[in-house]
Amino acid sequence: MTISVWPDNKPLDVAAIRDLPEGERAEQLKLVAKQVRRLIVQMIDIARAGHIGGDLSVTDALVTAAFGVLNISPETADDPGRDRLILSKGHCAAALYSVLALRGFFPIADLETYMKPLSKLNGHPNRLKVKGVEANTGPLGHGLPIAVGSAVASKLSGKNWQTFVFTGDGELQEGSNWEAAMTAAHRKLDNLVVIVDRNRLQQGARTEDTASLDPLGDKWASFGWEVADIDGNDTAALLKAFTQNRDGKPLVVIANTLKGKGVSFIEDRVEWHHKVPSKEQVELALKELA
């Protein structure tokens, strides 16, 4: 089985998207997001494993950051001043790998090895195996403290890179996030952006039925953060939030998303946290994402 990408055989010049005017950028990002979703579905189909719900909910925010805002490329992968993108919700590695492959960090065909024996594409990302991965995440609540350290390093070194970190919403039940949130506000890390993939579902149930997070924006604001509460599946809204004035504070973007976004029968259903679609369901999903 081989991965198919850009079915019309007309690949987008993804490296050029960052320089487009904002409106056009948002439109191009939608196309890239659709391709990333197609790759995710195919990877999970081949591996017969993965976290499809969270992969599909975080896709638009990941794509918007990686292709629309941040200085992230294979050419600058070892540049000390590169921007840092950290996927704290490391179980959604398929989404990150798809983004990195489309950006040219490794061949798209390598996505077929996702979770295969000895593959560099482990179920959770490893920075020593894959260029473009900044943190070895997986256990939850690790990405934000690391991102805070990166943001401190950015200021201390005078190189002034941006750090974007993607967390789940259920993940915010880990206390280490709030330790880091205090540090970030205390140190006025306005070069740090947290994107919360607010899909309202965690592995076992709805977040609000497990350990309530709401009012989530108020929580971050009370910790001293600038808050943007937006539609997290809308590339235009994400672009606007990612580039908004931060008023000397760290910024949290509460990206309200649908878990499983883009595939009707997966959307907003708790059982699709890590369920694997049948062959028929894969075909249906790819048809919806055509």
Added chain:
Amino acid sequence: MNAHSSVSNETFDCRVAFSEKLIALAEADPRIVAVCNDSVGSSNLNAFRDRFPDRLINVGIAEQNMVGVAAGLANGGFIPFVCAAGPFLSGRATEQVKADVAYSNYGIVLCAMSPGMAYGELGPTHHSIEDLSWMRAIDNLDVLVPADPEQTKAAMDWAVASGRPIYMRVGRHKVPSVTPADRDVAFTFGKIDVTGDGNDVALVATGTLVSRALEAQAILAADGIAARVLNVSTIKPLDAETIIKAAKETKGLVIAEEGVLEGGLGAAVATTLAENHPARAKFLGVTSFAPTGSTDFLLEHFGLTAKGIADAARKLVG
């Protein structure tokens, strides 16, 4: 009182040497930063803070965050010395040490201040006696226990030069210098420093127990028992060659450490012996949660004294 001529009566808090060395290293290398958990005083970082206010990142009482922040700093090109009391660094942030430091292969020096039972009367919550077991279990993490100020400083030099993920105990309980005057370097990574060539018994010790083993060596000599002392300042990777040689050339080994017996230095030595040269051995350590008492009282309570080591040696060779 002091039976061994090489053990002086003057004793040192290794944190003093640590602090001086950290400043010297930071003067020479702008990548060096300190990260701590409201432990500026207990980690002896006041002078560092005054000299490099921007390079001391105090995250507050938040150990998981502290180690994660260090990983982010390392990602950004810095060499963090993470300074926190041993029990909280090793216990509260174990998963961060595993995932963010060791598995991520970052050059970070985790400095476990006041380890073992240095916090004496404060009790078992504040004793760092499980740390060697927990940290030894983590792949790609070097575990160091310098025995005196000279070793502490030399280990820090090595830590910076190596760029390795490192867990290092920094002693608070005062110890005499145990580094022989003829050594070019006080600490060689992965090498056990041997004092004497006695063929009756090998006294294998680490940290605070090294000076006590040297005193035991003198006590035993007066009884006509020839002992050699093995100062194990690199717990992991263990210098198996020197352990095996001692097992072959003596009648048995006494292993003494300021920590639990499950998984620490003794367990490492036992594995090495069992696989290579089974030998008689006696293991001394902290065998239960401690009662209330000073560090010296507690070391005596658990038999972690020169007399305790000598008695164990006599039983082995007798």
